Amino acid sequence: MLPLQGLKIVELGHYIAAPFCTRLLADLGAEVIKVEPPEGDPFRGWGSKKDGHSVWFSVHGRNKLSVTLDLKSAEGQRRVKALCARADAMVENFRPGYLERIGLGPAVLQAENPRLTIARISGYGQDGPYRDKPAFGAIGEAMGGLRHLTANPGQSEYPPPRCGVSISDDLAGMYAALALVSACWGRDRTPDGKGRILDLDLVSSVFSLMEGMLPEYGLTGAIRQPAGAAIPTAAPTNTYPCADGKWLCVAGNSDLIFRRLMTLIGREELSADPRMATNGGRCEHAAELDAAIAAWTKTLPAREAEALLEQAEVPCSRLYDMADCANDPHFRARGTVLPVQDPLLGEVLHPAPPFRLDGVTPAEMVRWTGRAAGADNDHVFHELLGEAR
Amino acid sequence: MLPLQGLKIVELGHYIAAPFCTRLLADLGAEVIKVEPPEGDPFRGWGSKKDGHSVWFSVHGRNKLSVTLDLKSAEGQRRVKALCARADAMVENFRPGYLERIGLGPAVLQAENPRLTIARISGYGQDGPYRDKPAFGAIGEAMGGLRHLTANPGQSEYPPPRCGVSISDDLAGMYAALALVSACWGRDRTPDGKGRILDLDLVSSVFSLMEGMLPEYGLTGAIRQPAGAAIPTAAPTNTYPCADGKWLCVAGNSDLIFRRLMTLIGREELSADPRMATNGGRCEHAAELDAAIAAWTKTLPAREAEALLEQAEVPCSRLYDMADCANDPHFRARGTVLPVQDPLLGEVLHPAPPFRLDGVTPAEMVRWTGRAAGADNDHVFHELLGEAR
Numbered sequence: 001m002l003p004l005q006g007l008k009i010v011e012l013g014h015y016i017a018a019p020f021c022t023r024l025l026a027d028l029g030a031e032v033i034k035v036e037p038p039e040g041d042p043f044r045g046w047g048s049k050k051d052g053h054s055v056w057f058s059v060h061g062r063n064k065l066s067v068t069l070d071l072k073s074a075e076g077q078r079r080v081k082a083l084c085a086r087a088d089a090m091v092e093n094f095r096p097g098y099l100e101r102i103g104l105g106p107a108v109l110q111a112e113n114p115r116l117t118i119a120r121i122s123g124y125g126q127d128g129p130y131r132d133k134p135a136f137g138a139i140g141e142a143m144g145g146l147r148h149l150t151a152n153p154g155q156s157e158y159p160p161p162r163c164g165v166s167i168s169d170d171l172a173g174m175y176a177a178l179a180l181v182s183a184c185w186g187r188d189r190t191p192d193g194k195g196r197i198l199d200l201d202l203v204s205s206v207f208s209l210m211e212g213m214l215p216e217y218g219l220t221g222a223i224r225q226p227a228g229a230a231i232p233t234a235a236p237t238n239t240y241p242c243a244d245g246k247w248l249c250v251a252g253n254s255d256l257i258f259r260r261l262m263t264l265i266g267r268e269e270l271s272a273d274p275r276m277a278t279n280g281g282r283c284e285h286a287a288e289l290d291a292a293i294a295a296w297t298k299t300l301p302a303r304e305a306e307a308l309l310e311q312a313e314v315p316c317s318r319l320y321d322m323a324d325c326a327n328d329p330h331f332r333a334r335g336t337v338l339p340v341q342d343p344l345l346g347e348v349l350h351p352a353p354p355f356r357l358d359g360v361t362p363a364e365m366v367r368w369t370g371r372a373a374g375a376d377n378d379h380v381f382h383e384l385l386g387e388a389r
Numbered sequence: 390m391l392p393l394q395g396l397k398i399v400e401l402g403h404y405i406a407a408p409f410c411t412r413l414l415a416d417l418g419a420e421v422i423k424v425e426p427p428e429g430d431p432f433r434g435w436g437s438k439k440d441g442h443s444v445w446f447s448v449h450g451r452n453k454l455s456v457t458l459d460l461k462s463a464e465g466q467r468r469v470k471a472l473c474a475r476a477d478a479m480v481e482n483f484r485p486g487y488l489e490r491i492g493l494g495p496a497v498l499q500a501e502n503p504r505l506t507i508a509r510i511s512g513y514g515q516d517g518p519y520r521d522k523p524a525f526g527a528i529g530e531a532m533g534g535l536r537h538l539t540a541n542p543g544q545s546e547y548p549p550p551r552c553g554v555s556i557s558d559d560l561a562g563m564y565a566a567l568a569l570v571s572a573c574w575g576r577d578r579t580p581d582g583k584g585r586i587l588d589l590d591l592v593s594s595v596f597s598l599m600e601g602m603l604p605e606y607g608l609t610g611a612i613r614q615p616a617g618a619a620i621p622t623a624a625p626t627n628t629y630p631c632a633d634g635k636w637l638c639v640a641g642n643s644d645l646i647f648r649r650l651m652t653l654i655g656r657e658e659l660s661a662d663p664r665m666a667t668n669g670g671r672c673e674h675a676a677e678l679d680a681a682i683a684a685w686t687k688t689l690p691a692r693e694a695e696a697l698l699e700q701a702e703v704p705c706s707r708l709y710d711m712a713d714c715a716n717d718p719h720f721r722a723r724g725t726v727l728p729v730q731d732p733l734l735g736e737v738l739h740p741a742p743p744f745r746l747d748g749v750t751p752a753e754m755v756r757w758t759g760r761a762a763g764a765d766n767d768h769v770f771h772e773l774l775g776e777a778r
Contacts, residue, residue, distance in 0.1 A: 003575030056601025149553025159628035164538025186392030212445025218738035239548035349607035
């Protein structure tokens with residue numbers, strides 16, 4: 001029923017990137033066995049807890065099996081090898097060289113199972129001069145080019161903010177999942193197909209989103225600069241302050257929408273102004289248009305301004321916080337926000353998997369919530385690996 | 390040699406989300422036939438140009454074939470059906486309902502080829518109350534919860550900036566690629582495997598990155614607030630101003646690194662201070678630590694401060710702009726920045742595919758650059774579809 005049913009994955013992951021990769025694969029139906037140290041993935045200590053259980057792990061660990069073992073012990077190594085021997089793929093995000101040092105490198109694992117694909121996620125990649133530097137998500141954002149752009153031009157009092165989420169880990173995890181399933185698809189088309197070794201890194205995962213900036217720099221030397229909440233090539237589109245201190249994102253930059261927007265805010269003379277007849281002209285005078293729109297939004301609470309813009313068919317959205325998302329009728333109707341029973345936490349809300357498949361509801365894709373460390377030791381070691389009890 | 394060699398994809402895409410999806414698949418070796426209107430994807434009009442050719446399209450269209458046809462003409466519809474009849478999957482990002490209205494909906498295409506997987510990308514998804522609203526990337530960011538977080542707390546003069554890239558389109562495209570390959574893997578494991586219909590949307594693609602915020606809100610009512618460039622649960626880590634007006638991201642929050650950092654900036658008394666002995670204490674007094682670090686960074690240009698921090702083994706990075714990325718020795722050594730010959734533009738720089746595969750160099754994965762609209766009409770219509778000349 002789920003597309004990856006039958007795909008067997010071993011996760012030697014911790015914190016975010018590798019576990020996010022395997023959660024996506026698990027949501028799509030793969031069997032994911034998460035291998036944790038006896039004290040559990042240190043990620044479980046992050047963020048808010050209920051009865052000692054990590055709340056985020058309810059989502060981050062969902063649809064996976066958890067086993068605990070000591071990677072450096074003989075028994076742990078035997079079990080990792082046995083798990084990889086029956087698997088299609090292994091995903092890891094240790095510092096480059098660590099698995100080789102403890103005797104669980106790709107050569108060892110593929111000697112036992114040549115069909116095993118190995119996806120490796122690290123900060124800077126498995127080679128290159130920075131390979132051994134410690135990796136942090138924020139540094140992936142900074143070095144990949146994103147943080148330079150996430151800024152308001154002309155202000156120097158506040159630093160460019162983080163995205164606010166673990167974006168570089170998430171991107172690397174997503175790319176690892178895509179490369180891994182692709183490698184398995186290719187392998188399964190040839191009878192003696194070999195597993196591949198995949199090398200993902202946070203920096204180039206972020207860098208992959210830099211649009212046409214690299215070839216533009218190469219051809220002309222132009223360096224893209226931050227544009228705040230505006231888009232330099234489309235106007236008016238920006239984020240505007242409201243009477244209640246909230247912000248409203250408005251995209252009023254097509255000719256027709258622009259006219260409706262000016263009528264709504266009582267500034268028809270601007271839509272009649274020949275300087276504003278084209279997007280090009282409006283971009284030149286964007287500051288004037290932004291001031292006119294902000295003068296209007298400042299008189300209204302965000303929800304009221306949003307409702308009036310929607311009536312006038314001007315695309316807009318206030319900046320949703322988690323309460324807005326959780327209670328939005330569209331999120332609820334689509335099952336994007338799912339009430340789920342978690343045996344450790346009680347009823348919790350889960351974000352649905354970000355892909356909807358015909359014939360499966362989002363609720364059916366959340367088969368179980370993140371389990372305690374080692375919850376599946378018995379099942380995995382005895383039933384799946386056939387160890388004597 | 391590439392994992393998706395033999396996978397056949399038709400792209401009925403425009404602008405960013407669907408074409409980004411298919412570019413990732415093409416980088417992995419799939420045959421991607423991009424279907425454009427006779428005047429070309431309007432995306433080709435975006436951004437800087439050389440000799441009339443879009444610079445970004447050199448990357449965005451790479452490794453794909455381009456054909457032009459009129460989706461509403463009888464000949465165009467026959468060709469789309471013929472392309473889908475021989476394909477594994479089709480990817481589209483029209484407004485929901487459009488393909489059905491012109492007679493090319495999933496039912497029509499799967500009637501001719503039941504094994505065809507169809508990945509549909511839209512702003513809000515194929516159902517739900519907002520399905521018919523116009524979709525904009527910035528609104529996906531706003532409604533998915535990201536823009537609320539990308540902000541400096543306590544300042545109200547400037548709006549929360551955009552990420553600066555098409556993040557919501559990119560994320561939806563990445564998820565579409567993953568779901569599509571997964572659907573093909575599942576289909577190919579059963580002899581009479583059917584193609585699936587996949588429904589991806591910008592809003593829930595962004596929302597999928599919201600960590601544990603949804604279950605936390607559901608359990609406690611807590612609403613995550615923006616934290617600027619800091620991380621509320623780790624200190625000191627922030628982005629600091631330098632003498633040359635540039636910013637430097639520093640992650641000095643482990644006990645050992647913190648001590649080295651305080652020594653470097655001549656503030657040993659702070660590392661000896663019992664209030665600062667643990668991460669918890671440092672988080673409480675983060676403002677004091679940030680002020681001490683900033684007082685030091687402000688005396689040095691970013692590159693000099695970075696070099697001193699690196700010598701002291703404190704993780705850091707200045708905020709790379711495109712010149713920094715393009716000229717960085719690690720990016721060059723890893724092939725993350727690739728010089729490529731483009732027949733339309735001359736030598737250009739391409740970002741490598743974000744996944745490295747054993748046995749293939751990044752340069753080998755860029756098989757050709759984005760071509761002119763319709764450049765492959767002859768090859769595709771006559772050789773692949775077998776039309777008489």
